[in-house]
Amino acid sequence: MAxxxxxxxxxxxxxxxxxxVNEGYKVKGSSTTxxxxxxxxxxxxxxxxxxxxxxxxxxxxxxxxxxxVNIPPQTSKKGVDHHRESLEAIVNQIPQKQKIIxxxxxxxxxxxxxxxxxxxxxxxxxxxxxxxIQAEELLIEHFRERLTxxxxxxxxxxxxxxxxxxxxKKLEQHQQKVNYIHQDDAIGLILAVLSTNKWGYVINGVxxxxxxxxxxxxxxxxxxxxxxxxxxxxxxxxxxxxxxxxKIEHILDYSFIxxxxxxxxxxx
Numbered sequence: 001m002a003x004x005x006x007x008x009x010x011x012x013x014x015x016x017x018x019x020x021v022n023e024g025y026k027v028k029g030s031s032t033t034x035x036x037x038x039x040x041x042x043x044x045x046x047x048x049x050x051x052x053x054x055x056x057x058x059x060x061x062x063x064x065x066x067x068x069v070n071i072p073p074q075t076s077k078k079g080v081d082h083h084r085e086s087l088e089a090i091v092n093q094i095p096q097k098q099k100i101i102x103x104x105x106x107x108x109x110x111x112x113x114x115x116x117x118x119x120x121x122x123x124x125x126x127x128x129x130x131x132x133i134q135a136e137e138l139l140i141e142h143f144r145e146r147l148t149x150x151x152x153x154x155x156x157x158x159x160x161x162x163x164x165x166x167x168x169k170k171l172e173q174h175q176q177k178v179n180y181i182h183q184d185d186a187i188g189l190i191l192a193v194l195s196t197n198k199w200g201y202v203i204n205g206v207x208x209x210x211x212x213x214x215x216x217x218x219x220x221x222x223x224x225x226x227x228x229x230x231x232x233x234x235x236x237x238x239x240x241x242x243x244x245x246x247k248i249e250h251i252l253d254y255s256f257i258x259x260x261x262x263x264x265x266x267x268x
Contacts, residue, residue, distance in 0.1 A: 008070035052086035070103040073131035084134040153179035153206035163220025171229040177210035179243040182258040204245040209260040
């Protein structure tokens with residue numbers, strides 16, 4: 001039985017852990033809050049409370065075949081360097097042969113008006129991007145050949161309905177194309193890396209279709225009967241960045257469950 005440790009069992013990490021348990025993996029999971037420990041245990045996950053960088057690390061947590069690092073940078077609350085410092089606290093705990101997936105974000109890319117793939121230059125201006133880049137570079141430095149980085153687009157699905165966040169609010173640049181991915185496909189991509197043993201890669205995790213914000217938010221409004229945004233006059237210069245997931249097809253041979261953000265599955 002293969003074993004996986006998931007550092008960070010939040011909105012993505014918890015259902016990922018449940019899916020891995022159902023797939024036959026032995027799963028360890030961490031949370032920063034004690035209240036989440038019982039939920040993890042009920043789901044047959046070996047639970048640990050870990051808050052980096054200050055937690056004293058139980059080395060048993062890292063005793064697995066695979067490690068998935070899934071913790072947010074929290075730059076707005078804790079600054080740019082906190083995320084790197086959190087990962088520095090675990091680098092020496094990672095076993096020599098353990099394979100690692102780092103959950104990153106497409107926010108590392110600059111806001112430009114053209115398509116972007118995994119080889120594009122990164123954004124060195126925003127705090128969130130800086131924090132993620134520092135973390136990626138740290139992990140590459142230590143674990144390059146046994147590390148795969150997945151840069152996910154906007155993570156949506158189930159209770160995360162993008163149009164709901166903008167209901168009745170004024171929205172400019174509504175003709176921008178979206179770069180979203182459904183939770184089920186994010187989990188599917190992680191499982192695909194584990195099952196195919198694809199290491200040493202940087203992969204963009206974004207659904208292949210890119211409708212506009214207006215199209216997606218209007219569809220959400222129609223499906224769930226809440227007011228749509230108030231769409232502006234589009235007088236601003238449009239920055240229409242489209243993030244391509246070229247390596248998913250060529251490296252993982254993965255087929256999306258929800259390729260089109262207009263038809264993501266939500267539960268409201």
